[in-house]
Amino acid sequence: MEIKIMKNILDRNQDKANEVRNLLILKKVLMVNIISSPGAGKTTLLERTCEAIGAKFRIGVIEGDITTDRDAQRLKKYNIPIVVINTEGGCHLDSYSISKVLDSFDLENLDVLFVENVGNLICPSQFDLGETFKLAIVSTAEGDDKPGKYPMLFREAVAVLLNKIDLIPYTNFNFESFSTDLKKINSQIPLFEISCTKGDGLEGWYKWIEDKIVGYSGIG
């Protein structure tokens, strides 16, 4: 006997993600799901961003890591609420883990919540966390072929940060090839060419994210 089911396997995750999204809309908190490979510069971007816009906006961070709280330790000096989720081997965060830790934040007093997902370009793209949008970071040292190899992330993200542009002379990264692949997949997506260690190009990113936060929460 055959029993028809016809449903999304990740319905459970999706339902919880919708719950998280509705709560964050109600509380006017912008949630950014940051996705990249390990070592692309997610934590360094958060460091620079806290320094640049931390006085204007109330920032919170969820640090997703397989193990350790090293990334969270790096952000402690900014005196912002940070919660670590250790996935203990899991390669991505899901909406259940986010929902569980939201209670630890005072959402009434938060403008933006950055979620640093586990370093991985495939799995995190698949799991809706209830975020306002996904942000992709790629670093030049990883090579220029990432959009072509991981199209889903670059379709789902609303902006791409190309980090470590100061290292281009030391790598075989071909910007033309990277940008052509990216445009084929998502022609309108904003691309910020930055170096989080040297500071290049970050002004454009700060302005963009500030506009998003103001547009979302209505503060400024």
Add this chain to the structure above:
Amino acid sequence: MHEIGIAEDLSAIVLGTARNANLSKVTKVNIIFGKMVQIVPDIFIFAFRETVKNSVAQDAEVDIEIVPVKMKCKVCGSDFQVEENRFACNVCDSTDLEIINGKELFIKSIEGE
């Protein structure tokens, strides 16, 4: 390795459905994956087998149908299949598109007795 998380959710649906239908044995699980979700069938089947060990679904065959990425152009209305990651309408070249197929993670049905 998102295969493991998805396999766990799948096994919960399979075992729940089998229980409700009083099946003593699940013989086949039919699923559909979109090409964009980048699931590796062999790894997925391996992960699923691990999650249904010692259950009524432990010997179930897993049938995976992979569907290509298909988009609809919001400007001229044509449907087309995405080839080589080119997300632009093949008639009018617009990039204002909506996805029709390619992101599926569906369980179609289970078979059993």
